[in-house]
Amino acid sequence: MNRAFRYAAVGAVAVSLLAGGSAAAFAAPQHLHSPTPVVATAPAAASLTAKASVTTVNAWQEFRISGTAKGIKAGTKVTVQQKQGTKWVSLPAQTPVNASGTYSVRVKLGIKGVNQLRMGAGSTVSPVVTVTVR
Incomplete structure (x- = not known):
């Protein structure tokens, strides 16, 4: 190995050791090891x-209302509301x-006509x- 190259390599390692410790001499730039900031x-x-x-249903005929709940904890009760x-x-x-x-x-409805739920x-x-009760 070329003597000048060896001196340059040793000098670079020595400067790195003095500047930031042994890890800094061989580590990748700091920004590659930094965790991505967590944004709340x-x-x-x-x-x-x-x-x-x-x-459409007959009065007091049973039907179902189904759906999904996002951002609502399992076990939370959902209630049918009628206008x-x-x-x-x-x-x-x-x-x-x-x-x-x-x-x-x-659900069973007895109010005849158009029901908004x-x-x-x-x-x-x-x-x-909308469910229409006959």
Whole structure:
């Protein structure tokens, strides 16, 4: 090996050792070893979907409303809400969200005509589904 090359290599290692320790002499640049900064993000907004199994039923005929719940913990109860006049009224039909984030609840309606329904869990509500009762 060329004597000048050896002196240059030894000099570079010596400078590196003095500058930053033994790891610095042989390590890749620091930015290659730095972990990617973790940026805190807000949790995904909770959302519910809803779909009725039918669009028209006879009074007191059972049907189902099923859907998915995102950002809502398994076991949280979702409740059927019905628009009565200008207010949304919670019906006694509710079911828990399962571990896969879905739900299905049985519903019976007696108010004839077009019924607007939605699912609710706390302040999170689904889009409206319409079921006509004959």
